[in-house]
Amino acid sequence: MRIGELAQQSGLATSKIRFYERIGLLKAVDRRPNGYRTYSPQALMILGLITTAQRAGFALDEIRTLLPSDLTHWDHAALMDALSRKVADIEALQARLSQSKAHLLHLIEDIQARPEDMDCAANARRVLTDVLMEPPENLDVTPDDVRLLDKTDRRLSVRRGRSKKAVSP
Secondary structure, eight states: OOHHHHHHHHTOOHHHHHHHHHTTSOOOEEEOTTSOEEEOHHHHHHHHHHHHHHHTTOOHHHHHHHSOSSTTOOOHHHHHHHHHHHHHHHHHHHHHHHHHHHHHHHHHHHHHTOOTTOOHHHHHHHHHHHHHHSOGGGOOOOHHHHTTSOHHHHHHHHHTTOOOTTOOO
16 A cells, blocks of 8 residues: 555554654555555554554654564563553652642642732742742652742752752752
């Protein structure tokens, strides 16, 4: 089949199919004398595997190492190991997301508990001070989190002995 038909059947753009071919993921390609690409029915299955693997969180390099050159010769042990590692990665991500969600919900509660006589800027300083005073084991501060604070707040948090992981001026 030609690339247009493969694109239609796979639901992928022709440019994406050409990209997968160029990086070596799609090898079931022949060239006719006129330069047109022709694809075997196996190409549709490979594109489906690539798409499914990407949805599961696999990077293209990971997919490249897992896809056999011939779909009849799978390395069972390597495949099972990669799938198990990906499940562990997803579980770790879920745990981090759950912790992040809990921190954000707590932060929302703190922001909404603003005293009526306090303006938003003062309330933000109040909430951020409370956040920085939490024990380090209960709060993981990353460089992305630190960017929310101005330099004065960061120096104060370090001076108070509350420097968290990756906190720097």
